[in-house]
Amino acid sequence: GTRGGRDQFSWDKVKDDKDRECYLGHSLMAPIGRWQKGRDLLWYTKNKQDSSEEEVRRQRQLEIQAIKEAEADALSEAL
Known part of the structure; x- marks a missing residue:
């Protein structure tokens, strides 16, 4: 054994x-x-819907950050 x-x-x-x-x-x-x-x-122990809402919020913040970085790059190229 x-x-x-x-x-x-x-x-x-x-x-x-x-x-x-x-x-x-x-x-x-x-x-x-x-x-x-x-x-x-x-x-x-199960996932709640709140956690999925947090995930959506986190994804939205990442998208906004990526857009702001792209805008900053475009602005720096234009200058």
Whole structure:
């Protein structure tokens, strides 16, 4: 086997263990109970629409910066 018994570990076994609360992450990786069935337990890790709006804002700022640089180059060439 591997060091620490990693090849023998299974979250399915943790579900049935009497000391399942002692395992770090047991509520997400080995959920039991009616309220957890069919629910997205990792909802807080999903991307929000706010982050996509921030990405659009960042892209817009980059475009504006590129336009200003192009205008500055054209102005310096004209002078």
